[in-house]
Amino acid sequence: MPRRIVLALIAAAFAFALPFAATAQALDPARSRIDFDLQTRWGQTISGRFPRYDGEVVQRADGRHEVHIRLATAAVDVEGSRRYTRFARGENFLDAAHHPWVEFRSEPYPPELLASGGWLYGTLTMHGISRREAFLVAPAACARPAHDCDVVAQGRVLRTDYGVESWRWALTDDVSFRLRVRVLDTPPSVSAP
DSSP states (O other): OOHHHHHHHHHHHHHHHGGGSOEEEEBOTTTOEEEEEEEETTSOEEEEEOOOEEEEEEEOTTSOEEEEEEEEGGGOEETTOHHHHHHHHSTTTTOTTTOOEEEEEEOOBOTHHHHHOEEEEEEEEETTEEEEEEEEEOOOSSSSBTTTBOEEEEEEEEGGGGTOOTTTTTEEEEEEEEEEEOBOOOOOOOOOO
16 A cells, blocks of 8 residues: 555544544643631631642543542641641641642533533542542533633542541541632644744
8 A cells, every 4th residue: 555545544544533532621720729628626617728739621522521630738738827737738637748649530521510510520539548529519600611710619528538537536527628720721723834
C-alpha cells in the first residue's frame, strides 16, 4: 500500500476519533476556594481551607463530565491558629507526612447538574481509605457555571469513617466541606499563517 494512502488512513482515523476523545479543563486556583469546618463539643466552629490543590473537569466522550480534585494536606490552614494548623497537618489528624493528598473523583454526571443543582456522587479518599460520598451542588447563578460564576457545592463526611479518631473528646465527628470552583478558560488555538 502506498505511503500516502497509509498516512491518509491514519489521518482519517485520528479525525474520526477526535470528537469522541475526552477533554479536560483545569481548575482555576485564583478563582476557586475549598474550605472546611469542624465543631468542638462546646459549640465552637473551627474553620480552615486547603490553599493548595489541583484538579480538573473532564468531558467524557458520552457528553457527561467528571471532576477530580486533590487537596494537599501539608498546606492545610486553620484560620487564626498556628497551633490548630500544626495539629490538622500532624500525624493525629490528616497525617500529611504519610497521606499527602485528600482526593475526590466524581462519578460521571450530566453537565446540566451544574445549572440545575443536585447531588454529585463520587469517591473520597483520605488516610488511604476510599468511600462513596455525596456533595450538594447549588443551582448556578449564570448561564456558564464554572466559567462565568462559581460552582458552589457542600458536603459532610464523618472523619472516623476515614480512621481519623483523635480528639474525639473535643471535636465532633462531622467535617463539612464547602467548594467554590471555577475552571481555567482555555484560549482559542492560533493557526499558523
